[in-house]
Structure formats: C-alpha cells, structure tokens
Amino acid sequence: MKIKLFLTIVIALILGSSCKSEYEALLQSNDIAGKYDAAFTYFEAGKYSRAIALFESLKLAVKGTAQDDTVQYYTGMANYRWGDIFTAETCFDSFIKTFPLSVFTDRANYYYIECLYQQTLRYELDQTPTYKAMDYIESYLKKHPDTEYKGEFEAMLVDMNERLDKKAFEAAKVYYHTEDYKAAQYAFRNVLKEDASNIYREDVLYHLALSSYKYAFNSVYEKQKERYMTFTDDYYNFISEFPESKYRRELDNLSKRVEKILKKK
Secondary structure (H helix, E strand, O other), rough: OOOHHHHHHHHHHHHHHHHHHHHHHHHHOHHHHHHHHHHHHHHHOOOOHHHHHHHHHHHHOOOOOHHHHHHHHHHHHHHHHHHHHHHHHHHHHHHHHHOOOOHHHHHHHHHHHHHHHEEEOOOOOOOHHHHHHHHHHHHHHOOOOOOOOOHHHHHHHHHHHHHHHHHHHHHHHHHHHOOHHHHHHEEEEEEEEHHOOOOOHHHHHHHHHHHHHEEEEEEEHHHHHHHHHHHHHHHHHHHOOOOOOOOHHHHHHHHHHHHHHHHHO
C-alpha cells in the first residue's frame, strides 16, 4: 500500500515537472503559433500569469501582423483578470492609442475605464485618481454618446461626484467643529461656489447659517450687529430653498433670538 502511494506521488511529481518543463520550453522557444495557441489555452483556463508571460513574449514577434492587436488586447485582459489593475490600465491605454480602429477598441475603452474607476479612493483620501477617471469618462461619452456602456459610465460619474461632494462638505465642517466660525463661513460658501449642485447643499447652507450665528455671538459687541445681519441673510436663503427642512425649527428659533438682539441694538 505504501509502495503504491509512493509510486503515485512520484508519477504525479514527474508529470507536474514535465508540464512545467513544456511550458518553460515553449516560453523560451521561437514557436510563434505554439505560443499563441498556448497563451489562449492558459487564458481560458484562468492561468493568467502564464498567459501574460506568453502574450508578452509574442509582442515583438507579431508586431505589424494581423495578430498584433489581439495579443496586445489580451495582454491587458490577462492582467485585468489576474487582478493587476495598474498594469492592465497601462496596457489598455497603450492599446487604445495604438489601435483606434481595432475590433477590440470599444472593449479596451470599457476596461480602461474600469481600471481607472477601480483605482479611485474613499472620499477622505486623495481624489486625483477620481478626477482622472471622471475626465476620461466625460470625454469618452461626448465622443460616443450612444455607447452600450453609457448607463454604467454615468453611474460611475454619479458615484464619483458624490464622493467629491462629501469630501468638500466634510473639509468645510472641520472649521466648524474646531470653532473657527469665520473660516467655516468662507469654506461653506466656497463649497457652493465650486459646485452649486452639491448633494449636501441643504446641510452646507444649514452649517453656514450656524457658523454665521456663532461667529456673531462670539464677536465683540461693536461688530455683532453687522454679523447677526449676515446670519439673517443666510437664514432667509436657507428657508427659501428648504422651507420644509428638518433644520427649520432650530434656525427659526435662532432667527427669533437674533431679531430681539437687533431690536435692542
């Protein structure tokens, strides 16, 4: 029994070694057709690292031939499936520029955008990758308004826009929470100046009004009147846009308090 098990293990090792040797021998050979077929066999089997190595070894050999765009495209696809998004992005970017009229170009654009989108980060982190992805998607949709991927790309834009809106709002809130109400006023106004359609507009205007009130409340007596009047302006701007807001009662109470203060002054 032990001898049989031993022989089984030895045979398995020999076969495994043989397969590996065949792959390495093929990789180092000049058998273009064999490499080409094997690369796709490995790709279809999900053995992407081997497929990548074979596709890479074919690039110079098939350059300028009918197989050129196929090898370049599937090099990107193998890297994408393997999870190397950064290399895949580079491959698809190069493919799009080199083969603008290939039958694979539309799909290459799709996966290039997927790579860009997957590299974007949470709102509290650097948003440079987000801007890069958004710029490319918007440019692509202008050139290809009827693309079959339009819905997916627009959903990506919505998600990234919301991320940028949240980042801007949360950055302004830092000044409010550190009680730098003058800076908070400026920051909240700037959020809406940069993007009037910010999805947190109601919250931005609410915090702006609170910042104005607290800035006035903490000011020296001589400057309170002018600053309370700024709050009043912010208050009316808020209720004109959001008359049914959950913040309405709180701001109404502050407005009544300010009215009494201004009458005395």
